[in-house]
Amino acid sequence: MNEPLAERIRPRTIEEYISQQHLVGKEGALSTHIKSGFIPSLIFWGPPGTGKTTLANIIAQQSGRPFYSLSAINSGVKDVRDIIEKAKSSGGLFTTKNPILFIDEIHRFSKSQQDSLLGAVEKGWVTLIGATTENPSFEVIPALLSRCQIYVLNPFDKDDLISLLHRAIEKDIYISKKQVDLKETDALLQLSGGDARKLLNIFELVVNSQDGGASITNDLVLSKVQKNTVRYDKTGEQHYDIISAFIKSIRGSDPNGAVYWLARMIEGGEDVKFIARRLLILASEDIGNANPTALILANNTFQAVAVVGNPESRIILSQCAVYLANSAKSNASYMAINKAQQLVKNTGDLSVPLHLRNAPTKLMKELNYGMEYKYAHDFEENFAEQEFLPEEISNTKLYDPGNNPREHQFREILKKRWKSKYGY
Template sequence: MATQIPLAERMRPTRIADYVGQKHIIGEGAVLWNTLQQKSIPSMIFWGPPGVGKTTLALLFAQELGRPFYSLSAIKSGVKEVREVLDKAELMRQFNEEQPVLFIDEIHRFSKSQQDSLLGAVEKGLVTLIGATTENPSFEVISALLSRCQVYVLQELSKDELIEIINHSLKYDSILKDQGIEIAEYDAMLQLSGGDARKLLNILELVSQASNFKKAVINNNFVATQVQQSSIRYDKAGEQHYDIISAFIKSIRGSDPNAAVYWLARMIEGGEDPKFIARRLLILASEDVGNANPNALLLANNCFQAVNVIGWPESRIILAQVVVYLASSPKSNASYEAINKAQSIVKQTGNLSVPIHLRNAPTKLMKELDYGTDYQYAHAYAGHFVDQEYLPNELAGTKIYDPGKNASEDKLRQGLKEKWKLKYGY
């Protein structure tokens, strides 16, 4: 008996009109929609979480434009496989055939030499490259290739979009449409899927089979009893990837080095890229430790450099040291809160004028307009400080940075209070 095609594959859209999500780039009038209307697409990289439609979108582009489509996985393919596709593309060009689309899934896993092998073909227009990645391409894709591609960020699917995918499958799938299955509650399926549409359809297929397709009413309890998740599984391409890194970060933020090292071990045993972990530690050192312990950022940066130099498996020891240090450090998110507040103020108030005394005056005209006049050079005053206004006039006295309640920032607060008196309420 022939193997049944999985539901996720059966329901893969065959038209742009049936594609769910990413309206900001593919909705009517959006940038890629306009590009398709012009019957031409650039080489590009889709960056986003798993299960949001990166592969499907690439395939639909090729179909819409009537282009040959080649798909490679960076995990399974190397320079040899890339070379074979490029040779086929060269042959097509000689026979004046359509330029093929080369889709590379998880392009961030390609080595530098593998990415280098694509450069010439992309530059000459031999293929239109579409890469997919769950990682920031500015870290993982070589600059020469990145400069030849447009980067589009794909967003997580909303709850309404995920429900739309479920209902569409029940209505139109060749197997499910005649079974009379009713979804009484969606929450368990949505939660277990983690926003991954592919996983969501796998769950729907599983619970549908468990119900024997007999006009079943699917509720949260039924889903929970049917979906078995391995407690030790770690899929670095998706699945538990984001859950594990979330637990890891929250354990460090919560000052629990025991839990933090445990989640680190889960990632190590799952084959996670150590550079990915080191980058998260860099971010966390500022976001969650901050000026409560300024050395945290220095240590995290040294860790990132060391991981790149030392390699695996020895760098696991360096990661563990820094994880324990960050988890054990005093915590402050004051800098994180400060930049969030500042950005919010900018969005609300727009482009406020720079005070005249803070403006640069490189030309005679600017000097005649009093640019820089009355500016007081702080180093010329006692304590290298002088009380003058640095914010736009409309925001004078607005406190944006509020030091955290810890020994290090208590000292900062005291120094600011002595300088600014009551102005900022320190």
């Protein structure tokens, strides 16, 4: 029984696949691709254990294509070129049976390694399927990114994970022969952190630790799994837990917590650019216009660590983290765009008011496009009161200034300009 449980019960068809219904459901993108027989190059982006490798295998099997697999951790340009040569000899230009080349952790490929894929993808010698836990916008070169469809895989929810456990009990060749009673699942779910592969590994370990039948309880699981021996894994659960603790420490204005969790990530070998990107997001989401300098510093931090690298980047990251932790906080801009997007979803494509429309042609001018628009710079203090929202949502307040000195100034300016229009 050398093959792990996750491999033994790996789904072989789209119909067997649990979760990601936005991709594998009846109207899902991947189901549609498989039915049509046309498989574009794809990049699967999602946390560990969400079925990226499984989906690649299913696509290859159900579309009847040769399947080649590489891991970016231990493969180089030569390995890529060798497979491309095999693919060229087995498939023609954009044939329906051109091979699939699956590259796990494609974000770890260097620019030159990614460049070596371009010609084969462009000419249709291979259909590329890449898997990554990192944002492909940052980690995949633009030329390759433009030739791929990006599909986001979501973490498995509780029901999905419990379904996997029941599948193992019912379908696995070994576990199905044991009397397994799944009484409690909280510890299994907590320890797995939404990673299906990790869940099944823990479950198998616990079941195999019992002679004959096994009554699975939280106490049994915790007694068999030594939580305190788990080291920082930058591709696993702690990757997400520790970055979460880091961000929440800064949001909570605690520089001590911030530098502690930063040290944990650095000592664990975390990518410094990943940390710097999260600081960039936080500077806008949690500080915003309470201190606009925060975003400038965070952006400079990202640029600096990209140039400096390890080990000195730790100093730059620490400076930025401490500054952001000590800064005034506001999520007003973040909340404003959330409200605006929800409003758009609720109200649809409302017409642009005539006075705000562009009028580059004579016909558009005759239709009153741009008429009665007030050019702000022609008025005192560069402001003229007019309507900037569609009539149906006039007077809707989306931006509510935060409770900090700078945004108090914003509120007073808005009150002076708009009077009671938006209720400032």
